Amino acid sequence: MGELFRRLRYLIHRRRLDAELENDMAFHREMAARAGRSNFGNTLRMREQAREAWGWTWLDRLGQDLRYGVRILARSPGFTIMAVLVLAIGIGVNVAAFTVFDVVALEPLPVRNPGSLVRLERRSPNAYTDGAPYTSLLFYQKNAKTLSAVMGVLGVPPMQVNDDIQQASASFITPNYFTELGTPAAAGRLFDPTRDGDPASAPSVVISYGFWQRRFGGDASVVGRIIHIDRKPATVIGVTPYAFASLGGQRPDIWIPMIQQPYFVEGSHTLTDPGDSAVRMWGRLAPDISAKTAGQELRALTDQLRRQNPKDIWDNEYIQISPCGHMQVMQPEMYQVAAMVAVLTLLILAVACANLGGLMLARAVTREREIGIRVAIGANRGRIFRQLCTESLLLAMLGALAGLALGSAVTQIALTKMDTPKWVTAAPDWRVLLFTVAVMFAAAIFFGLMPALQIARHRQHKTIARQILVGAQIAASCVLMIVAGLLVRATQHALYTDPGFGYRQMLSIDPHLGRHGYAPAAARAYFDQMQARLRATPGVLSVSLVKLPPLGHVVDRETTDIAGHKVLIYPNWVEPGFFQTMNIPILLGRTFYPREKNAVIVSQSFARQQWPNQNPIGQRLGDDDASKSIVVGVAGNAHINALSDDDATEQYWSAQPDDIPDMVVLARTAGTPDSLPPIAKSISESLDPKIFPEIRQLKLLYHDNISGIEKAAMAVSLIGLVAVLVAGIGIIGLVSFTVSQRMKEIAIRIALGARRGQVLSAVLRQFSWPVALGLVAGTAIAAAASRVLRIALYGISNLDPFSYAGAICVLVAIIAIAALLPARRALRVDLAKILHYE
């Protein structure tokens, strides 16, 4: 410690101490001269050597290098601006992508102790659901010692507020929700377990800040007011804060205590039925308890639950515990997407760095004289190398600063567009800053190291390094362009081709009868009347029932193993008329009879995979003998709940009486279905005023679904174009540099009568094979890597030739322009001037 302290003292007082040292040595020489000796060495050098003992020489050198670097960069502002710009794009894109990832997955929620919040989900080796029965939640809440709290959220279809035309979203929550998060109220008070956990207490609701502003104009007197929700009176007791951070990013307009659910949803058994897995569960780990310990306890508790009601708990069921103290609970698939985005943005950085590396190498030739002089006056290779690295680092620092600004600005725009929760900001936090510094060093190494090595070894005339850099740029741009091309094609395909089912004139009407406690017979009667009256409505072509409606809230999904590879199956339960209503063709066999048992209809692609080259009709399907079903028909492929995934397959089962309370009405109209929702509403009203059906137009849902891929296609296209432009700029720079280097040779050739084409090809030949190799490598990488994209391509093959050809054509065109623009200069040379030079 003492030594470090002394060293620092020497750093701080080095001027004074250096003067003292100088004095010592001067005195020494005076005395030696008196003694008659006069052979002194180089005093400056000796002092330097003595000072080295202090251990700060490197700092002096760094200072020198930095000052020199700043001077060099300031002397060629064109190069510096260009380099900083290219780097800013490369680094900025990465900073923006990381900031989004940071906000979504790393930044802790601004709530009380976010680190111990966990998401609790039911899992078993072959089943999962994101909800749990309320009865289980209560059981865990009461018995789990490793959890200090269990919170539940029951999402429900939009609810009617007073007589508003627009329905409001609502969630039922356990009363400890706000107290566990430590949420302050913007007005009034929020729920509190001691006051809002009693079913006998007066019905109360909390509204969101946005709803308060939108619906009530921010009127403070709304607290205490009675509003009607689905015609049930309830008191507004408070407003959540403006920048409210909720669990799982949920933002309903209205929050209602869970215990009041039977009051608002008449006839519902959700709170008492141990088979209704409707409540999403969150928890807080007790102090010093790990997720693993809690998992073991919950597994034991789940086993107890199974003994109580064996039919509702799966075999080997356990509760999956995942940390959720940030905006999004990350699922493995999301990490996959994140990794893909990371690869794309890093490719841009690679293009930018390769580009800059090329420029640096080209510049080295012009700096040859300067470096030669420095070597001549005694600089060694190490010192030159260090100097060049310092310059690169300086450039990288400037680029990183600009990139940070650019990235933050882009993220700001993206976040406002994405309608993120209000607590989210794009201002870089320490993680983003750390990431930026890391990217800065990586970039400096990538674009600076190779040129520096080459220059320090006096090898800057070797073109191989430049060629490698060009090849790398082209390859990376190629990957980006192909991915962009695939996504654009997928968007086009999704928008303009038939998805295998009719969606333009479809309406789904979901009365949620099961949630209102309808028995199968009553539900049957309700649906029979509803269907009859809809059929009698002019313009309605076909009406049917389905359990899992297209693009619905609930998706059922299984995987099975066919001949060694995993196949995703989307099962559904339908009435016989479903295929006709949805315009899904029956390709083989027939549709169901009403309530038919042990029969299944499979999709074409499932039949092909399961029974290749066989007649699927009459084949058996099912796990055990008792439930084995016979295939009665083959339907056309229609991924009604997995639009973008062309590898999905479907199985349809005939709806049984027990399924009826959970069914949804589908109606197809002749023209646009715009006039139908009010009619459906009034039919429902007359059948049962308690029911507020959720009516959705398939066309709108379909377009919502596609707008996601559309946005992705646009973002990737933009990124790809930026990369290609950066690569183009780099090629322009390189070719013009080559031309200016070889101007004399070109002039001589022209003077001797060479044709223009020959001259051009002589100039450009050295770039042709790196471009060709880059294209081949890029295409190969894209072909290999795009397999993970299949799930999002709406049936476009990841090897779609049009996308590849289109991307490569665009790329080649840009490269050609970038190469020819500066090369043309070679043909317009003033022969006399050039040949007279020197």
Place this chain on the structure above:
Amino acid sequence: MPMSYMPKAGMPSGALPMLILRVLQSGTLHGYAIAQRIHVLSSEVLGVEEGLLYPTLQKMLVKGWVTAEWGISETNRKVRFYRLTPDGRKRLKAELSDYDRVTQAIQNILRTA
């Protein structure tokens, strides 16, 4: 040029810090006097060049074995005098015992081999 930095004949490598510490044991000295003292006490066998003396002194300052303070030289000039610190004394002791052990070992070999 490099020759002038080399110690004169017979200065064993690594011995200089020990010698400096030893001559400072009896009192403070300035740099020139340290070199002189070593030269004289070695019966003019060992010489210390300033190119080696001052880097070594700087190292010893940083290590905290000696401190420097202003004083007036015999020629009436302001110059820094070096003083042994308690750490320096400890160091000297350790170096001396190390040195003794090594010379003893060498002597043993020379006598018996």
